[in-house]
Amino acid sequence: MTFNNLIAGEWVGGNASENRSPSDTNDVVGLYAQGTPDDMRAAIAAAKAAFPAWSRSGILERHAILKKTGDEILARKEELGTLLAREEGKTLPEAIGETIRAAQIFDFFAGECLRLAGESLPSVRPGIGVEITREPIGPIGLITPWNFPIAIPAWKIAPALCYGNTVVLKPAELVPGCAWAIADILHRAGLPKGVFNLVMGKGSVIGQVMLDSPDLAGISFTGSVGTGKRVALSSIEHGRKYQLEMGGKNPFVILDDADLSVAVEASLNSCFFSTGQRCTASSRLIVTEGIHDRFVAALVERLKSVTVDNALKAGTHIGPVVDERQLMQDIDYIDIGRSEGAKLAFGGERLNRETPGFYLQPALFTEASNQMRISREEIFGPVASVIRVKNYEEALSVANDTPFGLSSGIATTSLKHATHFRRNAEAGMVMVNLPTAGVDFHVPFGGRKGSSFGPREQGRYAAEFFTTVKTQYTLA
Ligand code: NAD
Numbered sequence: 001m002t003f004n005n006l007i008a009g010e011w012v013g014g015n016a017s018e019n020r021s022p023s024d025t026n027d028v029v030g031l032y033a034q035g036t037p038d039d040m041r042a043a044i045a046a047a048k049a050a051f052p053a054w055s056r057s058g059i060l061e062r063h064a065i066l067k068k069t070g071d072e073i074l075a076r077k078e079e080l081g082t083l084l085a086r087e088e089g090k091t092l093p094e095a096i097g098e099t100i101r102a103a104q105i106f107d108f109f110a111g112e113c114l115r116l117a118g119e120s121l122p123s124v125r126p127g128i129g130v131e132i133t134r135e136p137i138g139p140i141g142l143i144t145p146w147n148f149p150i151a152i153p154a155w156k157i158a159p160a161l162c163y164g165n166t167v168v169l170k171p172a173e174l175v176p177g178c179a180w181a182i183a184d185i186l187h188r189a190g191l192p193k194g195v196f197n198l199v200m201g202k203g204s205v206i207g208q209v210m211l212d213s214p215d216l217a218g219i220s221f222t223g224s225v226g227t228g229k230r231v232a233l234s235s236i237e238h239g240r241k242y243q244l245e246m247g248g249k250n251p252f253v254i255l256d257d258a259d260l261s262v263a264v265e266a267s268l269n270s271c272f273f274s275t276g277q278r279c280t281a282s283s284r285l286i287v288t289e290g291i292h293d294r295f296v297a298a299l300v301e302r303l304k305s306v307t308v309d310n311a312l313k314a315g316t317h318i319g320p321v322v323d324e325r326q327l328m329q330d331i332d333y334i335d336i337g338r339s340e341g342a343k344l345a346f347g348g349e350r351l352n353r354e355t356p357g358f359y360l361q362p363a364l365f366t367e368a369s370n371q372m373r374i375s376r377e378e379i380f381g382p383v384a385s386v387i388r389v390k391n392y393e394e395a396l397s398v399a400n401d402t403p404f405g406l407s408s409g410i411a412t413t414s415l416k417h418a419t420h421f422r423r424n425a426e427a428g429m430v431m432v433n434l435p436t437a438g439v440d441f442h443v444p445f446g447g448r449k450g451s452s453f454g455p456r457e458q459g460r461y462a463a464e465f466f467t468t469v470k471t472q473y474t475l476a
Contacts, residue, residue: 002031003180005039005200008046009193012039019177022089022320023310024355029087032176035199040168040209043197047139047166048215050194055136055164057192063113066158068189069182070106073099073150080150080181085311087177088149089319089358090274092312102154102182105441105458109158112460116163129474134467136164137241138217141210143203143231145223146322147277147380149175153182155441156220159462161196168197168216170207172223174322176200203227214238220457220465221245222279225378225450232453243454243465245279245446247378248406250436251399252282253421255392255412256290262433263291263411264298269435270409271384272306272362275318277326279451280407280429280437284375285386286395292388296366300346303362310355320357321381327358330381334363337374342385343367370398378404392417400426406447407436428452 004011015034021027035043073080081096090098118133142156153169160167171179183198199206207227210216211234218241221231228244235242252270254263270282287295311319321327327350334348348363360382368375368385375385389395399408409431410421418432428447429439439445444456455464 002033003176004033005035005043006183006187006196006198007039007043008197009187014039019087019175021086021357022322023086023312023357025357026355027086029083029177032180032200035201035206037206037209040170040199040206041213043168043199044139044141044210044213044215046194046197047168050192051136051139051166054166054192054195057164059113059116062162062164063110065186065189065191066106066110066113066162069185070103070110072185072189073106073182074103077103080178082312083177083181084149085319087175088146089311089322091316091319094274095311098148098151101441102150105151105154106158108442108459109162112159113162123473127476129476131472131474133470133472134163134463135470137466137468139166139168139215140466141213141216141219142167142169143207143210143219143221143223143227144169144171144179146172146174147274147279149178150182152222153179155445155458157182157186157196159466160220161191163463163466165217165466166195168199168210170199170201170203170210173200173202216240218242218465228453241465243457245452245457246450247404248279248281248447248451249284249376249378249402249404250280250282250407250409250427251284251286251402252409252436253395253399253411254285254287254291254295255395255410255414255417256288257413258291258411259413259433260291260294260298263295264302266409266411266433266435267299267384268302268306270437272303272318272382273437275321276362276382276384277322277380278437280439282407282409282436283379283384284370284399284402285384286389286398287386288389288391288395292386296345296386299364303346303364306362308351308359308361309353310357318362318382320359322358324358326381327360330360330379330383333374333377333379333381333383337365337368337372337383337385340372340374341367342372342374345386348383370401376402396421396424400424403450404447405449406451407431409434409436428456
């Protein structure tokens, strides 16, 4: 079976491409249609045509469709989680967790449909009333990356539809399966034709058509800094709203007074779970002198008990890297780290497993400096460096010395330092005694500096991007 694109309520075929599992390159997940520029143009036209009616649709209709979608995703969590693990390579428990999260996001925004509110206040001029309302912005393009194949599409689609916008989704080439599953569920949930459209295929081809379109009122993008810049430039050109979630080089600070096991477990999770392929992953462990050697010894010991294997296998802690290209990039950075003078304290070797895949032993560098390329550039793999510092003040300064600012963390038992760090970390999210990754769906998500641009995603803050405010004056 070929999985086709959804355009104006119809499943549209064409050339298809194989989706193979990074855990087992003999495992073909499915054949997925590769959209053409004309498909993308048709999808945008469909979203534009469907907007007037959908923007005025009743809140109960929107609520019912989003609720039904969330319910079906949840009911099928094992099956969809398995699909996700197969196509992206995170472990089955991680993939099922992500699937549950996607369901919860639809559920949350199903509720938000019923809580759309405005403000009513008197004008400064007597006898005049002022009402402030939020309206949908129009047809919106959503461009998503490969590392959260079901959660990221969900956290853009659900608020877009909740607030009355229509959608064209362009998922990452490597993971069309989860996006197709969401499209299928939304379609069967009763969404009117053209309200949600899916076009799968190459970013440089059909993604670019989306950027060049004058008919989209907004683009919400998650992915690399390079593509994000293209989204920004094209959006300025077309005068459209845009939102960017991009890279990270997230610091995790470990102070002398940290609980060692809390620091080690949080570091292991931050740096290596989901194969280090999370934008919120930490790749810089900034450790003060008094605990440095004990911390490194304990983390290396802990890494020895970690199993890297097929994402579907019980007992796997870390699945494969997503594809050959990303694996080569990770290995290149490991070579760069060595040549820059950092010491490889653990791992870094390509591994062979029963099934042919892209397996990499997690790599931990020590004796790294914050000026090395491995400390400045996003690697996006299971590769982390330990940077030794004298004290808290130096740790904070190193933590903030980065072009990025998505997430940051600290392990400490000092209320004074935790409080100061929460206030002074230059990041959108701060974690105390918790991994830098692992965030809730009902609260804002996003960063600052080179990591993000535009309003926050998720929770009620999503309304900032997916609606526009209208201020109405009426003579009473
Ligand atoms: P990418 O930029 O290569 O691709 C992202 C999306 O953009 C894909 O759908 C791709 O097809 C599309 N695209 C590529 N070229 C395009 C073009 N010319 N026009 C329009 N669309 C185009 O990124 P990726 O490799 O899929 O994802 C990894 C990156 O995503 C990492 O940098 C990671 O940090 C980032 N990320 C950020 C967050 C966050 O919330 N900050 C979350 C997840 C991933």
